[in-house]
Amino acid sequence: MKRTSTLLLALGxxxxxxxxxxxxxxxxxxxxxxxxxxxxVQAFEQQTGAHLQFLPSGDAGTALNRAILARExxxxxxxxxxxxxxxxxxxDEDIFEAYNSPMLEAIPAFFDLDPTHRALPVxxxxxxxxxxxxxxxxxxxxxxxxxxxLADPAYHGLLVVENPATSSPGLAFLLATxxxxxxxxxxxxxxxxxxxxxxxxxDWEAAYNGEFSGASALGTRPLVVSYGxxxxxxxxxxxxxxxxPGTDAxxxxxxxxxxxxxxxxxxxxxxxxxxxxxxxxxxxVAFQEDMPLQMFVFPVNxxxxxxxxxxxxxxxxxxxxxxxxQAIAAHRxxxxxxxxxxxxx
Amino acid sequence: MDRGVDGSxxxxxxxxxxxxxxxxxxxxxxxxxxxxxxxxxxxxxLASILSASFARSPAGAWGTWAExxxxxxxxxxxxxxxxxxxxxxxxxxxLGLPAAYLVGRYAFRGRSLLLALTAxxxxxxxxxxxxxxxxxxxxxxxxxxxLMQVLHLEAPPISFLHTLTAILVAHVFYNxxxxxxxxxxxxxxxDPRQAQAAQVLGAGxxxxxxxxxxxxxxxxxxxxxxxxxxxxxxxFGVILLLGGPRFSTLEVEIYTQTVGLLNLPVAATLALIxxxxxxxxxxxxxxxxxxxxxxxxxxxxxxxxxxxxxxxPRWAAAVVASALAAFLLAPLGxxxxxxVTRLDPERGETSFPTPAxxxxxxxxxxxxPRQSIFHAAPATAIGVSLAYASLTxxxxxxxxxxxxxxxxxxxxxxxxxxxxxxxLLPLGTSAVTLGLGFTLALAVPPFDLRASPVLVxxxxxxxxxxxxxxxxxxxxRSLQPRLRQAASVLGATPFRILRTIDLPLVxxxxxxxxxxxxxxxLGEFGATTILARPEYPTVxxxxxxxxxxxxxxxxxxxxxxxxxxxMVCAGAMLAFEKFRIGEQREF
Numbered sequence: 001m002k003r004t005s006t007l008l009l010a011l012g013x014x015x016x017x018x019x020x021x022x023x024x025x026x027x028x029x030x031x032x033x034x035x036x037x038x039x040x041v042q043a044f045e046q047q048t049g050a051h052l053q054f055l056p057s058g059d060a061g062t063a064l065n066r067a068i069l070a071r072e073x074x075x076x077x078x079x080x081x082x083x084x085x086x087x088x089x090x091x092d093e094d095i096f097e098a099y100n101s102p103m104l105e106a107i108p109a110f111f112d113l114d115p116t117h118r119a120l121p122v123x124x125x126x127x128x129x130x131x132x133x134x135x136x137x138x139x140x141x142x143x144x145x146x147x148x149x150l151a152d153p154a155y156h157g158l159l160v161v162e163n164p165a166t167s168s169p170g171l172a173f174l175l176a177t178x179x180x181x182x183x184x185x186x187x188x189x190x191x192x193x194x195x196x197x198x199x200x201x202x203d204w205e206a207a208y209n210g211e212f213s214g215a216s217a218l219g220t221r222p223l224v225v226s227y228g229x230x231x232x233x234x235x236x237x238x239x240x241x242x243x244x245p246g247t248d249a250x251x252x253x254x255x256x257x258x259x260x261x262x263x264x265x266x267x268x269x270x271x272x273x274x275x276x277x278x279x280x281x282x283x284x285v286a287f288q289e290d291m292p293l294q295m296f297v298f299p300v301n302x303x304x305x306x307x308x309x310x311x312x313x314x315x316x317x318x319x320x321x322x323x324x325x326q327a328i329a330a331h332r333x334x335x336x337x338x339x340x341x342x343x344x345x
Numbered sequence: 346m347d348r349g350v351d352g353s354x355x356x357x358x359x360x361x362x363x364x365x366x367x368x369x370x371x372x373x374x375x376x377x378x379x380x381x382x383x384x385x386x387x388x389x390x391l392a393s394i395l396s397a398s399f400a401r402s403p404a405g406a407w408g409t410w411a412e413x414x415x416x417x418x419x420x421x422x423x424x425x426x427x428x429x430x431x432x433x434x435x436x437x438x439x440l441g442l443p444a445a446y447l448v449g450r451y452a453f454r455g456r457s458l459l460l461a462l463t464a465x466x467x468x469x470x471x472x473x474x475x476x477x478x479x480x481x482x483x484x485x486x487x488x489x490x491x492l493m494q495v496l497h498l499e500a501p502p503i504s505f506l507h508t509l510t511a512i513l514v515a516h517v518f519y520n521x522x523x524x525x526x527x528x529x530x531x532x533x534x535x536d537p538r539q540a541q542a543a544q545v546l547g548a549g550x551x552x553x554x555x556x557x558x559x560x561x562x563x564x565x566x567x568x569x570x571x572x573x574x575x576x577x578x579x580x581f582g583v584i585l586l587l588g589g590p591r592f593s594t595l596e597v598e599i600y601t602q603t604v605g606l607l608n609l610p611v612a613a614t615l616a617l618i619x620x621x622x623x624x625x626x627x628x629x630x631x632x633x634x635x636x637x638x639x640x641x642x643x644x645x646x647x648x649x650x651x652x653x654x655x656x657x658p659r660w661a662a663a664v665v666a667s668a669l670a671a672f673l674l675a676p677l678g679x680x681x682x683x684x685v686t687r688l689d690p691e692r693g694e695t696s697f698p699t700p701a702x703x704x705x706x707x708x709x710x711x712x713x714p715r716q717s718i719f720h721a722a723p724a725t726a727i728g729v730s731l732a733y734a735s736l737t738x739x740x741x742x743x744x745x746x747x748x749x750x751x752x753x754x755x756x757x758x759x760x761x762x763x764x765x766x767x768x769l770l771p772l773g774t775s776a777v778t779l780g781l782g783f784t785l786a787l788a789v790p791p792f793d794l795r796a797s798p799v800l801v802x803x804x805x806x807x808x809x810x811x812x813x814x815x816x817x818x819x820x821x822r823s824l825q826p827r828l829r830q831a832a833s834v835l836g837a838t839p840f841r842i843l844r845t846i847d848l849p850l851v852x853x854x855x856x857x858x859x860x861x862x863x864x865x866x867l868g869e870f871g872a873t874t875i876l877a878r879p880e881y882p883t884v885x886x887x888x889x890x891x892x893x894x895x896x897x898x899x900x901x902x903x904x905x906x907x908x909x910x911x912m913v914c915a916g917a918m919l920a921f922e923k924f925r926i927g928e929q930r931e932f
Contacts, residue, residue: 027796032874032886033893037716054718055796057784058875061604062777066784066875068607069397073789075796089607163590165605201507202585205472205892209900210479210506216900220484220501230895237896239687239705293715296894333606344590 024050026274029067029076029266031060035294036287044281050274060086060168067266068093077269078278080122084260085171087119088329096264099276103283103301111260111300113325119262122282123297126228126317127172128249128256129159132214135222145252147180150223151192159223160199160211163344165336167203168259173225174339175328176257179321183331187342194343214247228256229296232313236293244313251317258320261297371839372755375747376764379810382744385792386803387771390782397785398613409610413618423618426594429509429584430577433516437573438566440517440672441524443665448525449532451662452650459666460529461918462673463522464860468868468914469677470885471582472892473907474515477676478587479506480683487679507589515583518673520573525669527572530857531565531819533649535641564638564819571630572815575623575772581871595619599775616778623773628766635756638822677911684904706901710909719879721887723909730867730883730913736802737809737866738859744806745813745858750847752814753821768814771807776871779804783876798881804872809862816858820851860921867914884910 034056041052055076057063064086067079071093082090090096096118104112104120111121129144136143144150150159162170177186199221201207209216212224215234227249234245250256263282265275281287288299292310299306306314399406413419444463448456466474482488482505489501496502505511535558543553559566581596593601595615602612653659687703713720748768752761771779783804788795824847832842870885877886884906891903 032890035717035719038718039716041718053796054879056719056874056877056879058777058780059604061607062780062875065603065607065609065781069394069609069781069785070788075784075788086607165601166585166590171605200590202590206475206479206586206589208895209476209892210483213485215895216897218479218483218485226895233895234897237894237898239896239898239901294717333608336606340590 024274025053026050026078026271026278027053027055027076028078028080028278029055029057029063030079031063031081032056032058033060033295034081037290037294040287040290043286044278047281048274048277050271052278064090067095071095071267074266074268076266077271077275078263079266080261080263080282082119082262082264083168084113084258084262084325085168085175085328085332087113087262087325090262090264091116091118092329095267097267097269097272099265099279101276101280101283103280106303107283107300108302113260114262119264120279120283121260121300122263123288123291123295124258124260124300125297126249126251126256126258126315126320127169127176127225128228128251128315128317130208130212130214130224130226130230130247130249132212132222133246133248135213143248143250144223145250145255147177147189147255150198151189151196153196155196155223157197157199158221159193159196160201160207160219160221161225162204162207163200163202164339169204169225169227171332171336172257172259174335175323176255176321178335179257179323180254183335187338190339190342198343200343227296228315228317229292229298229310231315232307232309233296235309235313236307249315251315253317253319254321256317256320257323258317260300369755369758372751372758373760375751376760379744379748379768380764382806382810383767383771386787387774387779387807389792390779390786391774393786394778394782395613395617398609402610404610406610409614413611413614422593422595422598425592426578426596427622429512429516429592429594430574430580433513433520433577433580434570434574436513436517437520437524437577438570440669441521441569442528442566444521444525444669445528445532447662447665448529449535450537450650451653451658453653453662455666457919457922459670460526460922461915462670463525464864464918465677465911465914466518466673467520467522467864468910469519469907470868470870470888471515471586472870472889473680473903473910474518474676475582475586476892476904476907477680478511478515481676481679482506482511506587507591509588509592511587512580512583512592515587516577516580518676519583520576521669521673523573523576524566524569526857526860527569527816527819528562528565530816530853531823532562534820534823535561535649537649537651560637561639561641564634564822567630567634567637568815568819571627571769572772572812574626575769578622578626579619579773579775581776595622596775600777603777603781612778616775619775620770620773623770624766627769627773630769631765634818638819640825641823680904681908681911684901684908687901706898706905709898709902710905719882719890721882721890723887723906726882726884726887726906727909727913729881730885730910733802733805733883734863734866734917737805738862740802740806741809741813741862742855742859745810745817746855748810749814749817749821750843752818753824756822769811772811774807777875779807780872780875783872796878798878800876801873801881801883802866804876805866805869806862808869809865812861812865813858816861817851817854820854821847824850856921856924860918863917863921864914867910867917884913 034054045052057066060081060083064082066075091114098116098118099120100117101120107121111124131143141154144155149155161173164171164174177189181189199211201211207224208226209218211219211221213219213222228251231245231247231249234247235242263279265272265279269275283301285301285304288301288304291297291299292306399409402409404412448460480486482503484501489503492498492502540553540557543557544550579596580594581600584592584594584597595618599612599615602608602615653662684706685702685704686700687705710723752765755761783800786792787800794800828846829842832846868885870889873883873886877883888903888906891899891906
């Protein structure tokens with residue numbers, strides 16, 4: 001209740017006059033999936049004497065729109081949460097200042113997609129097919145290990161995917177099929193999936209909790225597009241506790257798509273030095289080790305250690321499907337519209 | 346000007362007296378607050394985002410218009426948006442009107458509870474309602490499981506999710522409360538003796554209903570219909586989550602273009618089309634509303650309402666009340682039940698999961714094992730939601746009361762005719778458009794509110810304000826002008842007339858308006874998620890955080906939080922009802 005009275009006080013103050021920002025407040029704009037733990041945030045604040053203010057601004061697309069629209073009068077000093085499907089757009093809009101962080105040295109080159117260092121990689125997650133283990137056991141059905149398998153009549157009516165126009169894992173899976181079958185082949189593949197009774201829903205929640213049989217017991221389909229990290233979370237957030245997940249991820253070559261999220265210093269910041277310190281901090285082991293259990297994404301810094309549950313149950317694809325960030329920016333709309341025409345109409 | 350009871354105009358136009366000029370000026374002054382608010386917090390942000398969006402169009406604004414209208418899918422999009430809204434509104438009236446009759450005409454035990462129950466769906470975020478319908482009617486929902494068990498079926502017999510039926514049912518589920526409350530409240534003031542007189546003179550019950558009662562109810566019915574229609578017309582979450590990818594409305598398309606494709610020019614074009622449709626509709630409605638409203642002999646509830654004494658009305662009432670309660674309670678109950686049930690499913694099979702009762706999800710809500718900075722303890726989230734809701738009530742009443750009063754007193758003023766249709770526009774504006782507009786317009790001087798927590802109740806007030814005006818107008822317009830005139834002749838000042846004649850008569854409508862504003866704020870998600878500060882999470886934002894994560898515990902916590910929201914809403918609505926009963930000065 002204490003927070004309620006603080007809020008009322010803040011509302012009262014805000015109604016009277018906007019308070020001038022104190023010089024030591026660093027504002028970090030994010031999407032609404034951002035989270036961090038109290039001790040980690042405090043560590044940065046103590047280290048620098050600054051105060052961090054986070055500004056969640058809706059889902060990833062909305063937040064990026066906000067940052068782009070406010071380019072002339074930036075709302076924050078740092079923006080976190082643009083992914084590789086939006087990266088080129090953010091760079092074209094020129095909202096970031098370059099920063100060649102010394103921390104980048106430790107980070108594998110395949111994460112570092114922006115040679116101008118305006119957007120720096122922070123975390124990644126693989127969008128992969130997940131399956132309900134008991135279904136495949138009970139029906140003595142081999143688990144598919146190529147995208148082509150999903151069009152096989154043996155898997156008729158088993159798969160649920162998300163709409164790429166409304167869902168980011170949905171878009172990632174569409175990109176995986178484009179990476180694998182090429183621009184000329186992916187639509188034929190989706191026609192075959194449609195023949196094979198693929199179910200499309202609009203968001204991850206509806207697919208995973210509503211239609212997939214492996215998670216909430218409400219669905220009937222044993223194959224779903226989710227994340228490579230979903231199985232360990234079925235253990236970590238199980239209720240009642242379980243020793244191993246009822247689901248598993250398929251990580252065969254060319255079946256997953258890797259989402260990488262970036263951070264950047266917003267043009268026009270008045271706290272450039274502090275913003276650099278925050279970015280270095282985000283790439284440091286302390287923050288990187290904190291991310292998986294807060295945000296369900298994985299560190300790009302190889303020195304960061306993972307919780308044993310992840311070591312045991314997380315599947316990381318060796319060769320996710322590849323699509324260039326520039327190609328995504330250039331063709332995103334056209335690919336999604338062609339897909340909609342073939343799969344939904 | 347004021348009309349006779351039969352709705353005809355006074356035959357002779359009188360000269361405008363000096364007194365009337367002064368009163369016209371006073372009416373104009375009433376508009377200052379509401380218009381200033383709309384100008385700064387609605388039209389200015391809207392104009393900013395629309396012009397910024399069109400400025401980004403490579404083909405120029407006209408090129409974008411040509412592109413949008415040229416799309417093969419556009420007529421279908423527009424047709425479906427209108428069609429589903431029309432069908433949903435019709436069905437909502439079909440269920441809502443009998444219930445409005447029941448709560449309007451009869452005093453019975455459980456009336457307050459029934460009214461509180463109808464308000465609960467209104468505050469439920471669509472993600473939760475989608476989860477509730479999935480738990481009830483999904484492929485492995487309770488109903489399908491029971492049918493499969495009883496009828497020995499291999500596959501679930503009912504396919505409900507991702508159909509047009511799901512969209513319509515969810516819309517009726519959400520909006521029935523608007524009809525029940527607005528029409529029911531108005532009905533409870535109608536003098537039943539008029540219809541009784543018609544029956545004494547030989548009219549059948551239905552004939553009396555059709556020729557006497559329904560015409561008198563028309564203002565309230567029109568207000569309820571237009572609000573329901575606009576909610577359905579701009580429906581987002583229901584279409585997206587329950588309708589699925591095969592269905593799209595203007596609002597869904599605006600969101601997809603903005604967020605999924607970053608195509609702001611097309612989004613702005615669609616937003617303008619949606620606004621134009623809203624404006625056309627509300628212009629038609631406000632013209633109609635001015636024509637059909639007439640002064641009535643308003644009666645206190647103890648005269649207008651009768652107890653359920655005879656067997657036939659008792660039976661009819663029982664049928665209506667239980668049908669409504671079952672329809673609303675089934676999905677909500679499925680949710681609440683799931684929040685205290687731990688399922689140990691035999692995965693992939695179609696048998697019954699074995700349930701066990703648990704309070705683990707509620708207990709876990711208060712814990713923050715990962716020490717997240719954004720953890721929202723239930724007490725905090727509820728406190729923040731209540732604070733925002735209370736502020737929304739205060740703001741929207743402060744703005745809505747003068748607006749409604751000005752509209753009721755001088756409906757034919759130039760200003761009234763001009764502004765009336767504009768008041769509904771915030772309901773036709775997509776949350777993402779408005780959220781981005783706030784970002785652009787309210788983050789720079791002279792209105793630098795960038796990360797201020799006050800943005801959230803301001804955005805809520807924009808949605809609540811039209812509801813407040815529409816709730817207050819029908820009863821205000823039905824006041825007998827003779828009462829005011831008599832008071833004026835006897836020397837009462839305008840303020841005294843307001844206080845002693847108008848206010849007591851519309852006190853109940855004020856509570857109704859406050860209840861609407863309260864529930865709108867409590868359930869709002871779209872704009873809140875863009876504008877809310879992480880330190881001050883609302884309950885819907887907290888629910889969404891849990892629901893967007895994998896794992897049974899997160900899912901259970903989302904449902905537990907939703908159940909808490911239901912209880913808070915029901916409690917608040919019952920408190921509002923209590924407030925009414927304690928009101929002694931009823932006319």
